[in-house]
Amino acid sequence: MKIDVPEMEDKDKNINTPAERGFADSELVQLITGFFRSVYKTIVTDRLIKILLIIAKALAAVVSFILFIAFFLYLTPLIQDSGTRNFRPKNITASSFENNRDYKRQITALKNEVQRLSARYRSMTPGQSYLVINTTDNKFYLYQNRKLIREGYCSSGSYTRLVTPEGSREWIFKTPKGKFWIQTKVVKPMWVKPDWAFIEEGLPVPPPDDESRYERGVLGDYAMSIGSGYLIHGTLYKRFIGMPVTHGCIRLNDEDLEAIFNTLNIGSKVYIF
């Protein structure tokens, strides 16, 4: 790098007076600014352009890569099959170029078949009362004569996997999904605590008929069994209603539990999803 420094004349070499020194100072300033100007010029003209070129090349590479990937991921599927939102068939009537009697016969037969299937499908919904449980939203819907008569919040399984400290036993507390029916109805139910109820609290597991397994009042005023040990019952912890906190049973608040208990009979369907 060459720096242009103006050559000093002989008369400037011995400077003593302040005025003369001032002149020399301005020369020095010129020298320094000249140096920085040339440095700046070199950086701007050479390095910066080089840096900009590198950035431009990198950007071009990135853009090409993105376009290449977009071709595979987005453009090809679009060319392959862009899909359609139009489901309706073209409005054509075959009767215009078909034996009219045959056409009518075939269409009538198909109409009757559709009606028969529709009636068969509708008959699957029970006319009596039934209960629907939504375990994702923790809501229940009570139906009678195919009409919704009550809805509200409930609590369902917490999806907790409880493992013993030794890892020898485990339980998943989830509410089963599908179709069930009321198998038994009990007033003032008593809870027979299973093993996990003790293990969960760090208590030793008592023998099957031990007194400590029987607890009254914790299941509310009513309970309905839907099989495999799962119950629809009340709770002491009403603030948790609407949350997934149970061990698989369905918990309801007192008023909803009473209404459901009085509406559903033994054999009534319970649909859980």
Added chain:
Amino acid sequence: MNEKSYNGINKSRKILIISVSLFISIFAVYYLVLSVVAPAGSIKRINSEYGYKKPEKGGLSDSIFIDSAFIMLNRQKAFYQARIAMASTDSVVLSLNLPDSTATLEINGVTVYTTKILSSKISKTFRKADEYAVTSLFSKPFTILKDYSSIPKEPVVHKVAPKDTTEYKPEAPPDTSKIEYANFILETTEGIRLYVYQDTRGNFNAFLNQFLFDLADRTRTSLYTLKCMILFRKPEYKPWIRIRVPLKDARIIYRALPRNGQFAVCR
């Protein structure tokens, strides 16, 4: 001499660039051709497997297959047939009525949950294939073989029981404020793909989640096609149905359906 060697380097670099570009172009064209050709195989399969086989005596006349009244009635019939077949099980199933824009969860023929389909799109394969064959395909429920989802099927929380009462802590209420963005794809044994995406309007996080989920699926499909290219095999094309449902409903539908559940579609 220097100029000569410089020219030589320049020339070899040019050749390299040209050959790489040519290779990439051929590769891209080959990929494109393979991808575009694939749906034709799927149409052929649907037509041959589900097309109308005319009995020796009687049967339907040929011209009725293009009649719009016949087509609509036949589609309705197929939808009922699929739903009745699904109702024979006690598990949760999904019914999609695309013309009515409704998605319903059903158990044993009883509608337990209904939601609005905000938008839907079906593969052009279903339009290009024979109408009767597609309706026959849709007259049986689709059985889920595999699913891809942005949320777990069961939100299981692991907990080790306390060793004694001193370690026991009463359970705190679960945090229900956490939002789960649900998008999922169901692949069926019949080679159909159902995309259920949630509505993302006005929600950037939901949009980002869906974009990444969709990108992952596209990458998976592209890698599969690339694998087929390398093995000189024709990739299998899976006709699709895409629906968009309200944000919370995608989660409800996904969690409600069992792993190998069923769904039926009405076009």
